[in-house]
Amino acid sequence: MKYLYILQQALVWVMIVYWIYNIVIGFCALIRLKEKPLKVDKKHKFMMIIPAHNEEKVIGNLIASLKALDYPKELYDIFVIEDNCTDHTAEIAREAGCKIYTRNDPKRKTKGYALNWFLAKVLEEKLEYDAFSVIDADNVVDKNFLNAMNHKLCQGETIIQGYKDIKNPTDSWIASGYALFYWFQHRFYHLARYKVGLSPLMNGTGFVVSFDVIKNTGWNTKTLTEDVEFSLMNIASGNKLGWATDAVVYDEQPTGFMESWKQRTRWTKGHMQIFRHYTKDLAKGIVKNKTMASFDGLVYIMCVPVIVISLLLIIVNFIMWTLEKMTFGKMILSVIAMLAAGYAAYALSGVIIIIMDRRPIKKMWKGILLYPFFMASWAILNFFCLFKRDVKWEKIEHVKVVSIDEMPEHNSKARKRNNQ
Numbered sequence: 001m002k003y004l005y006i007l008q009q010a011l012v013w014v015m016i017v018y019w020i021y022n023i024v025i026g027f028c029a030l031i032r033l034k035e036k037p038l039k040v041d042k043k044h045k046f047m048m049i050i051p052a053h054n055e056e057k058v059i060g061n062l063i064a065s066l067k068a069l070d071y072p073k074e075l076y077d078i079f080v081i082e083d084n085c086t087d088h089t090a091e092i093a094r095e096a097g098c099k100i101y102t103r104n105d106p107k108r109k110t111k112g113y114a115l116n117w118f119l120a121k122v123l124e125e126k127l128e129y130d131a132f133s134v135i136d137a138d139n140v141v142d143k144n145f146l147n148a149m150n151h152k153l154c155q156g157e158t159i160i161q162g163y164k165d166i167k168n169p170t171d172s173w174i175a176s177g178y179a180l181f182y183w184f185q186h187r188f189y190h191l192a193r194y195k196v197g198l199s200p201l202m203n204g205t206g207f208v209v210s211f212d213v214i215k216n217t218g219w220n221t222k223t224l225t226e227d228v229e230f231s232l233m234n235i236a237s238g239n240k241l242g243w244a245t246d247a248v249v250y251d252e253q254p255t256g257f258m259e260s261w262k263q264r265t266r267w268t269k270g271h272m273q274i275f276r277h278y279t280k281d282l283a284k285g286i287v288k289n290k291t292m293a294s295f296d297g298l299v300y301i302m303c304v305p306v307i308v309i310s311l312l313l314i315i316v317n318f319i320m321w322t323l324e325k326m327t328f329g330k331m332i333l334s335v336i337a338m339l340a341a342g343y344a345a346y347a348l349s350g351v352i353i354i355i356m357d358r359r360p361i362k363k364m365w366k367g368i369l370l371y372p373f374f375m376a377s378w379a380i381l382n383f384f385c386l387f388k389r390d391v392k393w394e395k396i397e398h399v400k401v402v403s404i405d406e407m408p409e410h411n412s413k414a415r416k417r418n419n420q
Contacts (some may be wrong), residue, residue, distance in 0.1 A: 004320060011313040018306050029192035039156040044130035046076040046146055046208070047122070050098075051114045055137035056087045058178045058252070058398045062139050063096045065404035071146035077129075089137075109395075112226030119219045129211060136205040138398035140167070140407065148214050148247035149208045157242030159234060161190065162206035167250045167407070168400045169364065174260045176367020177374030178253035180350045183315060183357055186245075194243035199235050199293045201300070202227035206249035213239070223277065225270030232278050235297045236285035250407050252400045257377075263396050264378060268304065269400040270387040275301045307382045346372040 048066055052059055066078050080093040082102045090100050103117055115134065122132075135141060145162065152160045169179035182203075190200035191198060194197060202243070204227045213234070221229045231241055254260040281300065285294030314335070321331040350368040354361050361368075 003271050004316065004323075008316045008381065010314065011309055011316065014309055015306065015313070018299070018302065023329075025196065025198070025296070026188035026192050028196045029187050031195045033195050034200040036155040038151075038154045040154050042154065043072060043075055043200060044150050044153050046071075046149075047127070047129040047132040048076055048078045049115070049118065049134045050079065050093075050137050051081045051083055051111045051118075051130055051134065052085065052093070052137040053083045053109060053114075053395060054085050054089060055398060056085045056089045056092055058094050058138045058401060059089055059243070060096070061401060061403050062137055062141070063093060063098060063392050065134070065140040065143075067096070068143055068404065069141065069146050070143045071150070076146060079118075081114045081118050083111075084109055091161035098110055110224065110226070112221045112223070115219050115226065116221065119214060120320065123215065123218060131208050132212045133208045134205060136251060137251060138167075138400070139205055139249045140402065140404040141206075141250075142246075142248035143249045143406065145206075145249065148244045150382065152242050152244050152247075153208070153210065154244075158201065158210040158239065159202075159231075160242040160244050160247070161200050161202050162205045162208070162244050162247030162249055164206050165250050165407075167252045167402055168255065169253075170367070171253075171400070172255040173367055173370040174257055174374065175253045175255050176364060177371050178260075180353060180364075180367060180371050181375070183359075184349055184353045187353065187356065193296065194241075197240075197292075199231070199282065201231040201241065202242045205251055206247065206248075221376070223264050223270045225274060228271070229274055232274060232282065232297050232301070235293050236278065236281040236383045237283065238289040238291070238293075240293050243348045250402075250404070252398050254396055261377070261381060263383060264381055265388070268382050269388070269390075271304055272385065275304060301420075304382055304385075307379055308386065310379075311383060321419075343372040343378070346375050 007315070050059065050062065063078060066076075067073075077094075078093075078098040080090070080098045080100050082090040082093070082100055084104060084106055085102075090102065094100055096241065100116055101121065103114060105113065105117075121130075131149075133146075133149065149160055149162065164182060166175070166179040166182065168175050170176060190203075194200050207227070217224075219230070221233075223229045254263055279298065282294045282298040282301070286298070317331055317334065321328060347368055350364070350371045351361070354364055354368070
């Protein structure tokens with residue numbers, strides 16, 4: 001029993017240290033950030049890449065928003081990867097003046113495969129661009145996007161993640177859950193780390209990469225979450241990412257629970273693949289680069305093991321109760337306290353981020369109240385994924401047809417939101 005008690009205390013302290021570390025870093029989002037000086041002063045030439053698999057319903061509005069960017073038109077071109085399409089995606093893009101690259105490989109449908117294939121071709125063709133941006137076909141893009149990204153490139157950043165906002169935050173409690181999760185993560189994970197010299201991570205869409213980064217290595221990702229994988233590959237090699245709050249894209253989120261479950265299952269399996277492939281590289285990066293960024297990346301990929309530790313702690317408490325070292329009442333109270341604290345923490349975090357981001361709170365009340373259940377479903381999903389060997393890629397349907405002019409903050413001069 002002594003050893004069981006020691007195990008229980010060890011698990012508790014692992015949890016405490018993990019969360020204290022993340023909370024302390026998160027509070028760094030409140031630090032005032034001094035503007036970095038420019039290393040060069042130029043207008044870079046961009047390749048705007050749209051990976052698209054059967055996106056005829058939404059791609060037109062994305063292209064329209066890209067063509068309306070407040071940036072010299074001769075300094076960016078729009079490329080569409082027609083990835084295993086069976087609809088009119090290519091025709092719509094072609095009529096809008098985009099450059100089309102057609103890929104047919106039904107066995108490899110993920111965006112990671114599409115980018116591997118396309119960027120290999122671009123490097124082989126030696127097209128003359130300074131940087132590329134990847135935008136999902138269901139997005140629309142704020143007119144200031146390239147100006148903000150160009151400014152970051154001029155400051156010496158080579159990989160920059162923009163601000164992924166949400167097209168449909170009030171469409172359902174699921175969409176609201178995604179919105180609250182991303183808004184909170186943007187400020188208290190990405191921005192916080194950027195401010196203290198650590199590294200944010202790519203967020204799937206709305207990022208820019210200098211071609212110098214991939215000139216010798218290519219894109220070459222191999223997991224289901226190519227964005228985080230590419231981030232950690234670079235962090236392990238000593239190349240930290242930049243963050244651009246005012247480079248905004250609006251992304252569509254699933255509205256149904258089962259569709260969301262499929263998407264988040266894929267993300268979790270991708271995270272587990274990353275844990276398996278990159279733990280050693282990040283550990284080596286800590287020693288080689290002598291910076292905290294690789295350590296912080298290692299902490300990030302520990303989030304799934306931490307969930308396992310939480311479940312193990314519950315099991316240990318149950319065993320101690322069965323051995324009569326913890327009364328049944330005490331065990332039930334501890335579980336109720338843990339659930340109540342978790343509910344309060346997530347609901348409160350939703351209120352805090354809406355207030356800090358100065359967003360209208362009235363339409364988000366249902367989302368706030370149900371946000372803890374959204375996050376709890378993610379924890380349950382992570383547990384099930386431990387026993388799910390493989391995940392079949394399934395397309396998430398995008399149907400939210402809105403233009404950039406319909407976004408409530410499109411006409412604002414900048415997204416300050418106390419993020420400076």
